[in-house]
Amino acid sequence: DAMVIQNPRYQVTQFGKPVTLSCSQTLNHNVMYWYQQKSSQAPKLLFHYYDKDFNNEADTPDNFQSRRPNTSFCFLDIRSPGLGDAAMYLCATSEESLAGGNDEQFFGPGTRLTVL
Amino acid sequence: RKEVEQDPGPFNVPEGATVAFNCTYSNSASQSFFWYRQDCRKEPKLLMSVYSSGNEDGRFTAQLNRASQYISLLIRDSKLSDSATYLCVVNKPSGNTPLVFGKGTRLSVIA
Numbered sequence: 001d002a003m004v005i006q007n008p009r010y011q012v013t014q015f016g017k018p019v020t021l022s023c024s025q026t027l028n029h030n031v032m033y034w035y036q037q038k039s040s041q042a043p044k045l046l047f048h049y050y051d052k053d054f055n056n057e058a059d060t061p062d063n064f065q066s067r068r069p070n071t072s073f074c075f076l077d078i079r080s081p082g083l084g085d086a087a088m089y090l091c092a093t094s095e096e097s098l099a100g101g102n103d104e105q106f107f108g109p110g111t112r113l114t115v116l
Numbered sequence: 117r118k119e120v121e122q123d124p125g126p127f128n129v130p131e132g133a134t135v136a137f138n139c140t141y142s143n144s145a146s147q148s149f150f151w152y153r154q155d156c157r158k159e160p161k162l163l164m165s166v167y168s169s170g171n172e173d174g175r176f177t178a179q180l181n182r183a184s185q186y187i188s189l190l191i192r193d194s195k196l197s198d199s200a201t202y203l204c205v206v207n208k209p210s211g212n213t214p215l216v217f218g219k220g221t222r223l224s225v226i227a
């Protein structure tokens with residue numbers, strides 16, 4: 001089945017130790033997103049790629065970086081995780097056209113990050 | 117006014133009840149509207165898109181009211197398995213953020 005895959009599902013890191021979360025998709029969608037979701041809060045968009053074009057949200061900390069080496073893969077790098085970065089990180093994909101409007105986003109199962 | 121606003125609940129309803137959620141949005145130019153369902157510690161999954169004419173899928177009915185800038189979700193004959201958080205999602209025509217998520221409304225269906 002076509003899907004969005006995230007690895008690992010659970011990640012534990014130490015305060016300040018860089019960590020990379022990965023996302024892959026078999027849907028061949030042109031847009032990939034990274035969201036941060038904390039308990040009882042809405043998913044918060046960190047950034048997204050429209051094809052190779054990177055779009056950063058204005059309030060995304062510099063501590064968060066992303067790479068999309070090809071259509072299928074996208075990575076979230078947290079350079080120096082703080083305690084406040086503990087959250088669920090969700091990857092999503094969609095197929096968007098320049099004509100406008102927005103189509104459904106398909107989410108991966110998420111990576112739950114713990115910072116010790 | 118928040119971009120997307122929902123009553124967080126929780127809504128505690130007995131099995132078989134009918135329950136309705138509303139969600140208001142601030143950008144009158146928004147064109148795409150969705151309801152997502154999120155189970156505890158799981159990813160959001162699309163429940164239904166919301167069309168201008170309203171749409172129904174089994175026990176679920178979604179409506180859009182552009183004049184008052186809100187969308188609604190009606191669940192009839194609630195099942196225990198309907199217990200989840202329901203996220204209202206609206207597109208943002210300007211700026212970088214493609215979709216804006218509400219904080220969600222939590223529903224608990226009780227036997």
